[in-house]
Amino acid sequence: MTAPPVRCAVVGTGLIAHSHARAIAAQDGRARLVAAVEVDEARLAAFTEDWPVSHAGSSLGSALASGEIDLVIVCTQPSSHVPLAVEALAAGVNVLVEKPPAVSLADFDVLARAASASAGEAFVVSQHRFGSAARQLRRLAGDGVLGRPLVARCETTWYRDEAYFAVPWRGSFEVEGGGPTIGHGVHQTDLMLSVLGPWAEVTAMAGRQSRPTRTEDVSCAVVRFENGALATVTNSVVPPREASALRFDWEHATVELHHLYGYGDDNWQFTAAAGREDLAARWATGLDGERSGHAAQLRVVLDALASGATPPVTLADARLTLEVVAAVYASAFTGRPVRRGEIVPGDPFYTRMDGTGAPWRDEGIPA
Known part of the structure; x- marks a missing residue:
């Protein structure tokens, strides 16, 4: 029986978000982009014109409340990575964070503590x-x-x-x-x-x-x-x-x-x-x-999620x-x-x- 696709949300719809959208589209139906979160309305509109989604808005909390997201991909400016990842983890949702995952070791350790207390897992983009x-x-x-x-x-x-x-x-x-x-x-x-x-x-x-x-x-x-x-x-x-x-x-x-x-x-x-x-x-x-690239890493992430293994790259690796x-x-x-x-x-x-x-x-x- 074929597993349902992993439902993905991107937070931040700048240039790197398009790379992640292409990576999702390259997974032969194993993943699907369902949500986009962006505070800049014009940027969000431009992104969703290229990548239609079922949920588009300025609030990650609203997207998570739909209960239809399996993986959050954080693509915002670095200082917002940890707060957004913590929000996803608090909802029990897996999160993939762009590099750098945090702006300091102290900031990173906040993320690590949130991940240890969550049913979701956090891992870091390391496409190379x-x-x-x-x-x-x-x-x-x-x-x-x-x-x-x-x-x-x-x-x-x-x-x-x-x-x-x-x-x-x-x-x-x-x-x-x-x-x-x-x-x-x-x-x-x-x-x-x-x-x-x-x-x-x-x-x-x-x-x-x-x-x-x-x-x-x-x-x-x-x-x-x-x-x-x-x-x-x-x-x-x-x-x-x-x-x-x-x-x-x-x-x-x-x-x-x-x-x-x-x-x-x-x-x-x-x-x-x-x-x-x-x-x-x-x-x-x-x-x-x-x-190398986001599609290559996402393929391995999807394999891990399907098998119940820990997806790469772990927080220990990233730290x-x-x-x-x-x-x-x-x-x-x-x-x-x-x-x-x-x-x-x-x-x-x-x-x-x-x-x-x-x-x-x-x-x-x-x-």
């Missing part, structure tokens, strides 16, 4: 984990055939002009949580962590080089992992030539990814060490052509990523290394990503 090449890389790394992980490089060098920061809620620690470290580079950082596992220590620097923002527009970090691997992480929104890149060097192979906002199998390059050419063939056998982001800010703004587990209640960087304050906080926004 789900392309076939990333899945194959984690399999090979987990099997140990690549040898020890040694060095990695993680780069998010995107371009956002001054018009981008003219949107009132952008460029603030209060609403966005920070700059490219949390809002842009978090995608690549999250993929790196999904491959290399728990991190141990971060040393970082950050700066506001040219954009009219209260946050950083560049950060650079060195991350040491529990398994001994060292990684450099660069996040920036100032370079005219945009790129997203990852490189992993194991004892027996180098694996590289070059793309921008999403990848396919052909964006990856696998180089085996001399004498280990067998690994290249093994790499190729695990590629099935699935691109590991958010904590390394907090550590980058803490290290950059205090000038000292930060270890995992060090940012706890009572630490200023637990409640705000800018913690004790950005070094340029009294300089005003550049003209």
